[in-house]
Amino acid sequence: MTEELCCTPTLSGLLSYEQAVERLVAAAHPLSGTDNVALRDGLGRVLAAGVVSTIDVPGWDYSAMDGYAVNAADCRSAGAELPVSQRLPAGVAPEPLVPGTAARIFTGAPIPAGADAVVMQEVCTASAGRVRVDVAVPPGDNVRRRGEDIAAGSEIIRAGTRLEPQHLGLAASVGCAELVVCRRPRVAVVASGDELLMPGEPLTPGKIYNSNLFTAGGLLRALGCEVIEMGIVEDTLEATKAALAEAASCADLVFASGGVSVGEEDHVKPAIEALGTLDMWKIAIRPGKPVAFGHIDGTPFIGSPGNPVSLFVTFLLFVRPFLLRLQGRDDWRLQPMQVIADFDWQRPDKRREFQRAQLAIGGDGIARASVHPSRSSGVLSSVTWANGLVVIPEGRVIARGESVDFLPFCEMLR
Ligand code: AMP
Numbered sequence: 001m002t003e004e005l006c007c008t009p010t011l012s013g014l015l016s017y018e019q020a021v022e023r024l025v026a027a028a029h030p031l032s033g034t035d036n037v038a039l040r041d042g043l044g045r046v047l048a049a050g051v052v053s054t055i056d057v058p059g060w061d062y063s064a065m066d067g068y069a070v071n072a073a074d075c076r077s078a079g080a081e082l083p084v085s086q087r088l089p090a091g092v093a094p095e096p097l098v099p100g101t102a103a104r105i106f107t108g109a110p111i112p113a114g115a116d117a118v119v120m121q122e123v124c125t126a127s128a129g130r131v132r133v134d135v136a137v138p139p140g141d142n143v144r145r146r147g148e149d150i151a152a153g154s155e156i157i158r159a160g161t162r163l164e165p166q167h168l169g170l171a172a173s174v175g176c177a178e179l180v181v182c183r184r185p186r187v188a189v190v191a192s193g194d195e196l197l198m199p200g201e202p203l204t205p206g207k208i209y210n211s212n213l214f215t216a217g218g219l220l221r222a223l224g225c226e227v228i229e230m231g232i233v234e235d236t237l238e239a240t241k242a243a244l245a246e247a248a249s250c251a252d253l254v255f256a257s258g259g260v261s262v263g264e265e266d267h268v269k270p271a272i273e274a275l276g277t278l279d280m281w282k283i284a285i286r287p288g289k290p291v292a293f294g295h296i297d298g299t300p301f302i303g304s305p306g307n308p309v310s311l312f313v314t315f316l317l318f319v320r321p322f323l324l325r326l327q328g329r330d331d332w333r334l335q336p337m338q339v340i341a342d343f344d345w346q347r348p349d350k351r352r353e354f355q356r357a358q359l360a361i362g363g364d365g366i367a368r369a370s371v372h373p374s375r376s377s378g379v380l381s382s383v384t385w386a387n388g389l390v391v392i393p394e395g396r397v398i399a400r401g402e403s404v405d406f407l408p409f410c411e412m413l414r
């Protein structure tokens with residue numbers, strides 16, 4: 001950690017949420033290395049090289065309707081009668097319009113030179129090679145213009161964009177068949193704790209299942225990472241050092257769950273100190289115990305408390321921005337929604353609270369957030385009950401009906 005990144009802590013030695021995020025983001029260096037992927041495989045990846053169109057889209061003026069292409073000057077008043085001189089289904093290249101005639105035209109077909117409007121078939125009467133146009137036709141009617149979507153030479157998707165289905169469609173619309181994307185960050189997950197068993201193993205006294213591996217693994221995959229499962233590490237210094245060193249040798253980031261406190265059974269801190277450098281950050285938020293950040297042989301390391309809820313929240317608030325920056329994304333700042341509190345909060349705290357919350361739209365169309373009754377960071381079912389986090393600022397009391405900030409999970413899992 002360099003000097004200039006060390007901000008003044010608030011609340012006697014604690015970092016604010018913003019300070020901790022800024023430090024992490026500053027320490028995350030976008031990965032070098034890209035993959036060339038077929039367009040259909042780009043979903044969820046982060047674009048490494050912007051997509052520039054070589055063509056106008058649409059490539060020519062075309063009809064938005066089934067009807068007749070005309071020169072509007074021939075149809076200034078209702079009732080004009082014109083011979084039909086050509087038929088233009090979508091996909092054909094038209095001949096110039098014979099002056100004083102109409103062309104039968106279908107949606108998507110290019111407008112012939114000499115025509116400047118399309119009159120829809122519902123207001124025309126056709127008979128024996130002629131058409132009567134029963135309305136006056138303004139120039140430009142029902143014509144979609146060349147380049148109105150995309151102009152040749154323009155950048156249509158910026159580097160750093162996470163590719164959604166609509167981006168794939170847009171790239172396809174300019175004929176782009178391959179994309180250059182950031183390679184997936186490789187993240188090694190280390191779960192430490194003598195109490196841990198893998199799902200599928202029989203439960204024995206004193207043990208619990210290793211849920212954090214699956215929560216963290218799912219979060220990582222949702223954010224475009226490759227997950228390397230390092231297994232369960234026993235609570236000894238030697239085992240912790242060995243696992244962390246191996247993890248650092250094969251990953252872009254080592255993420256550890258549990259063992260980051262300073263108790264007798266917590267070996268992550270001394271292990272990293274022996275292998276590299278470590279900062280323990282106490283951050284003025286709830287839930288959340290210390291977050292550990294360091295480096296092992298140049299590989300960044302983030303350690304989260306083992307409590308399943310703390311891990312989930314810590315990940316969304318701190319690990320996510322780091323991972324987004326690794327992939328060159330700059331949309332890591334959370335954008336809270338303003339919603340109405342469907343709860344009273346009478347316990348002001350010096351720390352900012354990120355409470356598990358459920359947002360629902362009432363019969364009156366208003367979005368209201370309720371908070372889970374449990375504040376325990378061990379109650380993982382509260383996280384599946386919730387669809388986001390309500391942010392309760394430091395020292396705030398909230399009365400039902402007031403406006404609060406809400407962070408939807410769906411925005412943070414991408
Ligand atoms: P620790 O951070 O190691 O002190 O663990 C805090 C709490 O989280 C303890 O109750 C642990 O049993 C629990 N815990 C630690 N690691 C995991 C894990 N991988 N899955 C589920 N719970 C865990």
Ligand code: MG
Nearest residue numbers: 192193258259
């Ligand atoms: Mg432990």
